[in-house]
Amino acid sequence: MDKDKRKLTEKELKRKDYFEKLTSEMQQKGYQIKNMIINVRQANYLGPLSMLPFMALTFWVYYNVNGFDLEGISLGFAVAAFLSILFLTILHELIHGITWGIFEKNHFHSIDFGIIWSSFSPYCTCSEPLKKWQYLLGVMMPTLVLGGGVAVAAVMANQLLLFFLAEFMILSGGGDFLITLKILLYRTDKKESVYCDHPYEYGFVVFEK
Numbered sequence: 570m571d572k573d574k575r576k577l578t579e580k581e582l583k584r585k586d587y588f589e590k591l592t593s594e595m596q597q598k599g600y601q602i603k604n605m606i607i608n609v610r611q612a613n614y615l616g617p618l619s620m621l622p623f624m625a626l627t628f629w630v631y632y633n634v635n636g637f638d639l640e641g642i643s644l645g646f647a648v649a650a651f652l653s654i655l656f657l658t659i660l661h662e663l664i665h666g667i668t669w670g671i672f673e674k675n676h677f678h679s680i681d682f683g684i685i686w687s688s689f690s691p692y693c694t695c696s697e698p699l700k701k702w703q704y705l706l707g708v709m710m711p712t713l714v715l716g717g718g719v720a721v722a723a724v725m726a727n728q729l730l731l732f733f734l735a736e737f738m739i740l741s742g743g744g745d746f747l748i749t750l751k752i753l754l755y756r757t758d759k760k761e762s763v764y765c766d767h768p769y770e771y772g773f774v775v776f777e778k
Contacts, residue, residue: 577769580683584768587696591765592776595698599778601759605751606772607744616743619750623739627720627732635727646730653734658691661711661741665693669707673697698763698776705752705764712742748773 577585592602631637662682670677679697684690695707716739723731751772752764759777766773 578683580681581769584681584694584696588768591696591698595776600761600763600776601778603757603775603777604767604770604772605755605775606767606770607747607751609771612744612747612771616747617740618743619746620740620743623716624736627736627739631720631724631732634724638729641729650730650733653730654737657715657734657738658741661715661738662691662693664711664714665707666695668710669693669695669699669704672699672703672707694766694768696765696768698765701752701762701764703764704773705749708745708748708752712739712745716742744771 595602666677666680666682670680673679673695674697679695681694681696683692683694685692695704699707716735719731719738720735722728723735755775757775757777762775762777764773764775
């Protein structure tokens with residue numbers, strides 16, 4: 570067995586079965602399938618690295634507007650930051666689901682949440698094909714809201730805690746940024762295309778004809 574292959578969970582197996590049926594239906598309609606998978610090991614370091622320029626820009630703006638007063642950092646600050654990160658990590662996945670669910674034909678019945686326990690990574694996935702811009706918006710929205718939005722709030726309110734949270738959420742959006750780049754850089758001469766999450770791999774698939 571390939572060492573990089575992991576045993577699929579029960580939920581992933583169900584999504585795999587549904588995806589195979591969907592693929593068969595789409596192929597009968599004349600669509601071809603294009604797998605757009607990202608290597609998880611590469612994503613683990615390329616994702617965070619790709620977000621460093623955005624984190625640096627956030628730092629530069631906050632510092633030039635408000636400066637840094639580190640006297641407010643305490644044990645209470647650290648506890649509040651830790652609890653906030655846990656909450657925002659869950660909210661990150663909920664925003665994915667809410668955005669995609671709005672556009673899905675079956676809405677939130679097509680959204681699935683879970684945790685990859687081997688890496689303790691929560692995830693959200695959509696099982697129905699979406700238009701390119703709909704899928705892309707769902708990928709980008711958590712980082713735009715929890716990274717960019719919180720960063721703006723931190724600068725305006727001069728809140729160091731919000732600044733740290735914004736930086737963390739920008740960093741944690743690295744994987745989504747890699748998928749965003751993969752979507753934007755993908756070129757095809759096909760007239761029709763729809764996008765959806767891969768049922769168990771890190772990435773997405775394109776049905777096109």
